[in-house]
Amino acid sequence: MSSEKTHDDHLEIVPAKELDDHTSDALRTERELSTRDAIRAYPMAIFWSLAVSMCVIMEGYDTILIGNFYAYPEFAKKYGQYIDAHGNHQLSAAWQAGLGNCSGIGCFFGVMLNGYLVAKWGQKRVLVWALVVLSGLIFITFFAPNIIVLAIGQLLCGLPWGIFASSAPAYASEVLPMNLRVYLTSYTNMCFIIGQLIAAGVLAGLVHRTDEWAYRIPFAIQWAWPAFLIPLLSFAPESPWHLVRVGRLDEAEHSLRRLQRSSANVDVKATLATIVHTNKLEEEITAGTSYRDCFRGIERRRTIIACVAFAGQVLSGSSFAYNSTYFFQQVGLTTDATYNLNVGGTGLALSGTLVNWFCLMPYVGRRRIYLYGIFSMSMILFLIGILNVWTSKPSVGMTQAVLTLVWTFVFQLSAGQLGWALPAEVSSTRLRQKTICLARNAYYIVSVISGVLQPYFMNPTQWNLKGYTGFIWGGTAFLTFVWLFFNLPETKNRTYEELDWLFAKRTPTRKFKHAVVDLPQGEEGAAFGV
Template sequence: MASDLPAQTSKAVQHSQLEAIASANEKMGEAQVIEQAKEATEIEHTLSVMECVKSYPMAIFWSIMVSMCVVMEGYDVSLIGNFFAYPTFAKKYGNYYPDIDGGTYTLTAPWQSGIGNASGVGAFFGVMLNGWLVDWFGQKRTLLGSLIALTAFVFITFFAPNIGTLTAGEVLCGLPWGVFASAAPAYASEVLPLQLRIYLTSYTNMCFIIGQLIAAGVLKGLVNNPTEWGYKIPFAVQWVWPAFLIPILIFAPESPWHLVRKGRFDEAEHSLRRLQRKSAPINPKATLAAIIYTDNLEKELTVGTHYRDCFKGTELRRTEIACFIFAAQVLSGGNFAYNSTYFFKQIGLDSNTTYKLSVGGTGMALVGTLISWFALMPYFGRRTIYLWGMATMCTILMLIGILNVHTSKHSFGMTQAVLTLVWTFVFQLSVGQIGWGVPAEVGSTRLRQKTVCLARNAYYIVGVVANALEPYFMNPTQWNLKGYTGFVWGGTAFVMLVWGFFRLPETKGRSFDELDVLFAKKVSARKFKSTVVDAFDESETAEIVRNARE
């Protein structure tokens, strides 16, 4: 009797899948639909990047448009961090200290922590809310509603009469930013074929850089403006993006995976047709069959759709990976070496040099992203890129700390500044990209949105702690560590390097159903790349379903 269990379980899996698929493809035989799902998966593995680009231009376009929402969060994060060293902003919202540098205005460390964390706190709740909103309304309506809300919240920051009101406005603006940051990579992973997944999920990171580059340029142009418009205009620029994106995203197709989870198969097929050319090598019906097959496989693996399900069974491991890989963007030293204008000021560089270096650093980040796309991602796996990048950044941070002994000499201060730019370049070659791509693909499809939300919130939680500590590390009225701060973040980067070696699996080239099987079989991280699986193999499917139910 026990020997019949795998076959019986497999039949139950197949029957459940066939019923769902058949309801979406009434004119086709059940066996033919299953065969199409398998064929679609096999063809998707064989397509090259250029073939995918030619076959799915609209999927690329809509993914880019959704990710463009993230530009605003990247812009604001850079804006607030750089405002600490911005003369007119410090005079409006800071206090005067006659004993520092012969008399200067600056924000106290508590207020630096408070306003630096404000949007992150709002984004934390925005991310959690997004996990439910997408289930109820879908990606499209959630994004549109968030853009409208952001338009209203920017008024608070623009007209803020004091730092308390400004902080409250940043918290409210953080709510839609959290939605954008968690929705964009999830949407990209659901509308794109396998070979384009990492490029467009990590494109979200490029949108952050674009926002930072815009912020650096705006601040550089207004740094010598002695009036209140020197800091008001940068806030007002944030109104441009909703005005640009809302009219476009009204016409965006909904995620076919979301529609399948809701049982709206006809709409899912229509969405798939909008995302690809008629000449694409995979028929939309076949792609739909593959989506339904994967969704039903996960149902048989008892994968739920609630936040609590992210912490059950094999989903716990997938959630851990997504959370740690996102948190690594902070723990690799981002609060110190990225947006480092305040650090530049503390080591004695003037405002003009500081902002020139800031723009140059953001430009290097953009170049690093492009090099990662064309020279690293096509040839190396996510795990390899992460480990080498983290090791290099750890070394750079330690070197900055060592050089701090000699910062009394301007040449060494400038060397430290240049090393932060090198760190930025390496970050965008590696962890900056992988940190967005892996969370969007490592979670099961039924929990993808919530896995991304939890991962992004792990980033925000760690970021709140880092934002609270960093001003104390750097502020001359507090610990005043200057370059010695490199030792602190170099240590956390080393911890993340060790974690990655033992826990980060290789997901490059794996379809979602293959990842389901690999995680269900509890394959170790270092064996993910070499393990051969077949998600359509009846005996293998039966085995993992039985193990999941036990």
């Protein structure tokens, strides 16, 4: 039986009016479900979301690994291009920029490729095969005899990392109920932090080694994750939204039953009816499911918001304040102090994520958290720049270093997490994977540009701006704040169908939070009057 015939059979079994009744019941149940009840009803959905998001640990690990290797004595001795005035080996600014951006370029193409692969094969198959491919590519970085081979290895490893980064939030948003989706989509960011924390600890522990294993061991640790995740994710359920989009409704129902607790008071058929109904509505109001369609009609607004929300992570100053060991070194801190502060900063990032989960997200809207956060980060960066006037005083360098840690904490309270969650929420379900891919690539494009510029800002043989770099990133953070103030809508406590209605009606940004959504039934509702 073809997938098209299966789809038609289900539509015949569930008439339009009954489908609307099922949808209304499921939407009402989802809205009334408390966070505690949702956790009880969807334990396996939470488990599999956590498992898929763990793939992102490897990208977070590499992000801090390569950026902090520049100040790493044995790495600089192996791959450096010159010796500075203090007799230390250094990578040139050009190679810092090139090596630091290789994985980002690879991620860019991996993300674009993922948009096509997932549409054809689904999240599960693509993730498992990406892990298999990554296992082989790590050999290149581990055995790299020179910096050119290392750069090629980083570029190729970026392909599966890009797949992980764009699949994890999409999968979480499609297997969880409304009031859990922000926690599990933002958990992707926590996995990013966990990877960075592991890398920071490994670097701090190996910094005094005087042989090649000082930098080879950190590369080798990357093999641990595919070895654990490949057998685990082979048993993961496919996203029911993907199965509905390709007409495999029987499999979608089976997937939903695997994600929900059998004893929970949740009607699987009603949930499936909601997915089918929302998918049909979006077929009416969207032109198609290609990348080009993400920029057509009402989808353009949703895509741009998603892109700016993700790119805001870099525009808020992460290239400077987050990966700051090289900055610590340039302001005169010792190697031990540099790497201990790096571990402390990553620990603060992890605590910031938990504070946000328990103290902010349940009570405060996404818009307010993001806006307050990015404004605060811009002020911190401006203060770091101002303090650079008095760098002759020994305490100023440490003060600037502490401020970067404060910035890290604020970043994880706001843009660090919501940059992952918002693209999954503002996108339409039929274009979600591609919208997230475009948003993540907006992040990578800005990240590559900042990665090229940042070494020139900091390198003593180039512009040597040191703390004055805070003025530059403080300016980009403030401009991002201004744009988001006028364009970032509130998505908290909105179902996907309600968000479709709000965007289709071209609801003004400031009215999203309190707008009354009147979802019509039947064919008239399918097009939302547009």
